[in-house]
Amino acid sequence: MASQEIEALSQALARLPGLGPRSARRAVLHLMKRRQAALEPLLSALQTVADKLSTCSTCGNVDTSDPCSICRDPRRDEKMLCVVEEVADLWALDRSRLFPGRYHVLGGRLSALEGVRPEDLTIDKLVRRVSAGGIDEVVLAMNATLEGQTTAHYLAERLEGFPVRLSQLAHGLPVGGELDYLDEGTLAQALRARRPVA
Amino acid sequence: MASQEIEALSQALARLPGLGPRSARRAVLHLMKRRQAALEPLLSALQTVADKLSTCSTCGNVDTSDPCSICRDPRRDEKMLCVVEEVADLWALDRSRLFPGRYHVLGGRLSALEGVRPEDLTIDKLVRRVSAGGIDEVVLAMNATLEGQTTAHYLAERLEGFPVRLSQLAHGLPVGGELDYLDEGTLAQALRARRPVA
Known part of the structure; x- marks a missing residue:
């Protein structure tokens, strides 16, 4: 249907988690129809990240600088x-x-x-x-x-x-969790770590 | 959390149909962890399409060549x-x-x-x-x-x-249905049973 180049882009997008072949095709079309608004911003963002991509030698975070933005942040404790x-x-x-x-x-x-x-x-x-x-x-x-x-x-x-x-980290019920839907392991943990009601 | 550049990429991806902010972040992480296997192929596919992107002056298809690959195909009737x-x-x-x-x-x-x-x-x-x-x-x-x-x-x-x-196209299409959302079987039926306009 489409040219080889478009097919290649479609396949590259389809390998992203959360996108399948069909949604990748829709994404390609979206990009091609919105060259200025979508394709070029994505391209330049991707290029920037690819150029600067590095692993923080202190903490192992993946970021665009080394040390990463978290390790460099003086407000961090x-x-x-x-x-x-x-x-x-x-x-x-x-x-x-x-x-x-x-x-x-x-x-x-x-x-x-x-x-x-x-x-x-x-x-x-x-x-x-x-x-x-x-x-x-x-x-x-x-x-x-x-x-x-x-x-x-x-x-x-x-x-x-x-x-x-x-x-x-504390183990127990997730916020919004309903007992009836939780697995026995979680319930057992939550029960074992029960706290006195203030 | 992440650097500005990563945030920008995440936002550019989140604007694609089918991806929201959460899946876009997963996609960014996927790309950053797989530089050779995922990030670079996507980048070069996107670059190629951006470079060659054009609208077919004959039929209006969006493709990487003008006339588009369909209009150029000699096997097409x-x-x-x-x-x-x-x-x-x-x-x-x-x-x-x-x-x-x-x-x-x-x-x-x-x-x-x-x-x-x-x-x-x-x-x-x-x-x-x-x-x-x-x-x-x-x-x-x-x-x-x-x-x-x-x-x-x-x-x-x-x-x-x-x-x-x-x-x-034959009326086998569900009322209110749009082509892009239909399965191929339905499209095939509709195409095969097309009728002359009275």
């Missing part, structure tokens, strides 16, 4: 460090703007099944950051999965002995 | 012409690969409400194409909406007297 598995987790947490400190991206989680060992993650680097001092609290913000929790336990062991408070 | 409202409709119809002829894009539909008059569409150009001869059949493939059908009636009047068969 450098005494607090939040450890996450992936860059996506960092972004998800930071969107809520509730954590005032900095981050450390592990680059994955320990997994016997997938053969991911401690040396495959940035754990040594984390230990160096903590042992360099100046950090009061480390929040272990792993996913609430078996592998995430295993990783958190391992990190807790590795960080034992340093003068930092270790904490982890 | 030049005796058959399919008139559609929008480029999206052309693409939707041509995906089914059932129509062997060429197209004519009106650029919209007649609409009293939106003030779209015959001279706002490529109707004169269509009449010139037909009057130039060599065309046996004109398929009026308007949307099955009030405005689409009004446009079809108007075109039928304008093309009266020329030695061409006029036909329209």
Whole structure:
């Protein structure tokens, strides 16, 4: 139907998460019909990011500068460090703007099944950051999965002995969650961690 | 959270149909983590299309060449012409690969409400194409909406007297349906059962 070039663009877009072949075609058409308003801004934004793309050598965040915009931000509390598995987790947490400190991206989680060992993650680097001092609290913000929790336990062991408070995200009911729809694991956690009513 | 440049890319992607702010952020992360496999192919495909983008001066299709790949294709039956409202409709119809002829894009539909008059569409150009001869059949493939059908009636009047068969898509289209949203099976049915205009 379309020329090879358009087909290539359509396929490149279809590989993005959230877009399939049909919506990619609609997106291509949208771009082609709005050259000034849509195609050119997207092209230049993409070009800029491609040119500047780098991984923060301090925290592992993906950004357009190194150190990343979070590590460079003087308003961030450098005494607090939040450890996450992936860059996506960092972004998800930071969107809520509730954590005032900095981050450390592990680059994955320990997994016997997938053969991911401690040396495959940035754990040594984390230990160096903590042992360099100046950090009061480390929040272990792993996913609430078996592998995430295993990783958190391992990190807790590795960080034992340093003068930092270790904490982890609370487990329990998600906001808006209805008991009837939640899995038993979540309910068990929520029950175990129940708090006195003020 | 992210740098300005990443935010700009995220916003440019979020304006694509089918992507919202959340999925755009996922897409950005996907691109940044897969520089070679995803970001660069998308960038170069977009650049190529931006460089070559043009509107076919014959049929009004949006393509990377003028005349477009359909108008240039010698295997296409030049005796058959399919008139559609929008480029999206052309693409939707041509995906089914059932129509062997060429197209004519009106650029919209007649609409009293939106003030779209015959001279706002490529109707004169269509009449010139037909009057130039060599065309046996004109398929009026308007949307099955009030405005689409009004446009079809108007075109039928304008093309009266020329030695061409006029036909329209069969009424197998759901009332209120728009070509771009229909499945190929329905489009195929409608095309196969097209009827001469009385």
